[in-house]
Amino acid sequence: MIYLDNAATSFPKPEPVYRGMEEFVRTAGANPGRGGHRRAVEAESMITDTRRLLARLFGCARPERIVFGHNATDGLNMAIKGVLRAGDHAITSVLEHNSVSRPLNQLEQDGVIQLTRLPATGDHRIDPDDVARAFRPNTRLVALTHVSNVTGTIQPIAAIGAIARERDALFLIDAAQSAGVVPIEFDRDGIDLLAFTGHKGLCGPTGTGGLVVGERAAVRPWREGGTGGDSTRPVQPEELPHRLEGGTPNVFGIAGLREGVRVLLGRGVDTVLPHERDLIKTFVTSLRRPERLSWYGADRVITERNGEGRVGLVSANLEGFAPAEVGAILDEQFDIAVRPGLHCAPYAHKHLGTYPQGTVRLSVGILTTADDMRRAAAAYDDITAG
Ligand SMILES: Cc1ncc(COP(=O)(O)O)c(C=O)c1O
Numbered sequence: 001m002i003y004l005d006n007a008a009t010s011f012p013k014p015e016p017v018y019r020g021m022e023e024f025v026r027t028a029g030a031n032p033g034r035g036g037h038r039r040a041v042e043a044e045s046m047i048t049d050t051r052r053l054l055a056r057l058f059g060c061a062r063p064e065r066i067v068f069g070h071n072a073t074d075g076l077n078m079a080i081k082g083v084l085r086a087g088d089h090a091i092t093s094v095l096e097h098n099s100v101s102r103p104l105n106q107l108e109q110d111g112v113i114q115l116t117r118l119p120a121t122g123d124h125r126i127d128p129d130d131v132a133r134a135f136r137p138n139t140r141l142v143a144l145t146h147v148s149n150v151t152g153t154i155q156p157i158a159a160i161g162a163i164a165r166e167r168d169a170l171f172l173i174d175a176a177q178s179a180g181v182v183p184i185e186f187d188r189d190g191i192d193l194l195a196f197t198g199h200k201g202l203c204g205p206t207g208t209g210g211l212v213v214g215e216r217a218a219v220r221p222w223r224e225g226g227t228g229g230d231s232t233r234p235v236q237p238e239e240l241p242h243r244l245e246g247g248t249p250n251v252f253g254i255a256g257l258r259e260g261v262r263v264l265l266g267r268g269v270d271t272v273l274p275h276e277r278d279l280i281k282t283f284v285t286s287l288r289r290p291e292r293l294s295w296y297g298a299d300r301v302i303t304e305r306n307g308e309g310r311v312g313l314v315s316a317n318l319e320g321f322a323p324a325e326v327g328a329i330l331d332e333q334f335d336i337a338v339r340p341g342l343h344c345a346p347y348a349h350k351h352l353g354t355y356p357q358g359t360v361r362l363s364v365g366i367l368t369t370a371d372d373m374r375r376a377a378a379a380y381d382d383i384t385a386g
Pocket residue numbers: 007008071072073074097099145147148149174176177197198209
């Protein structure tokens with residue numbers, strides 16, 4: 001199989017991820033607990049070690065500010081519902097995944113907050129000047145994706161972070177598509193809250209992810225419960241990460257995530273983007289008739305500017321074929337996995353003019369090869385040749 005659906009989840013995982021999980025399940029496998037038996041302490045220290053590695057990866061000086069949850073959706077809900085209060089205004093954009101749009105839309109529908117959804121520019125970016133203009137006296141939160149999962153464009157988060165900070169609002173970024181792919185500097189770039197998922201670019205298993213919480217963000221816990229430590233307090237402790245981590249964590253998953261992050265730190269996250277951009281370029285330049293595809297502005301950036309400002313995913317449509325049809329043909333006749341449809345980002349497709357049928361999204365990962373891309377291009381050539 002040629003797997004080009006890494007933006008949904010990365011596959012396969014690097015070998016150490018499988019081995020790390022198996023070893024942990026077989027040999028340690030206990031419920032973490034700071035005051036417990038040796039295996040419980042070992043489980044706790046594995047989790048602490050994973051926090052430390054993630055803090056390094058994200059440029060965050062304080063590992064205890066890495067809070068584990070189930071996935072990016074969990075981290076985003078934790079942040080959005082944990083900081084917004086009645087009467088607040090929030091700024092978001094048309095490029096968001098439903099994991100950002102839906103919780104915000106619901107709060108707006110319930111009359112709790114006011115919401116501004118910014119348009120994207122012709123090159124699929126959020127303009128920092130638009131963000132600055134959207135501010136109101138009651139703006140508490142700017143919630144934006146770091147990388148669009150539909151267009152693959154990297155957003156100018158440092159510029160937007162500076163604007164949010166100047167105006168005393170919190171800046172939440174959805175790093176589902178950027179963590180492990182785009183170098184991130186949490187402390188430097190004015191980010192207050194960063195939601196991440198473990199199973200995409202971080203190469204870990206599903207069921208892992210969470211939220212990085214900056215010093216300026218006070219997040220109300222929305223899941224309260226046991227923390228494996230001091231049980232005497234009647235309510236959730238004040239200290240992070242336990243304030244936001246009620247319940248037994250996904251220990252096996254985190255054991256795998258630790259190995260994924262180690263692999264990335266070992267090879268250097270800064271090597272991932274050039275690798276991904278080369279692969280997408282190989283795909284575009286291997287096609288015999290690239291003009292048969294609608295690229296939504298991406299093809300020239302990929303071929304002429306080496307995919308600058310983009311990650312290794314591209315949305316395209318093939319003339320005369322519905323996206324679902326292309327996805328099914330690639331799957332059934334060529335054993336190539338891609339993702340057709342709306343990618344849980346309906347506003348992004350309205351922006352592109354591809355709503356409601358969507359696009360076909362091809363997305364690469366660290367284990368994708370140039371040969372995979374040449375074979376995918378050959379499959380497209382076969383489809384267009386009928
Ligand atoms: C931009 C973006 N945000 C959020 C998510 C949700 O991630 P998860 O399913 O891990 O919660 C995704 C997943 O596709 C995504 O691409």
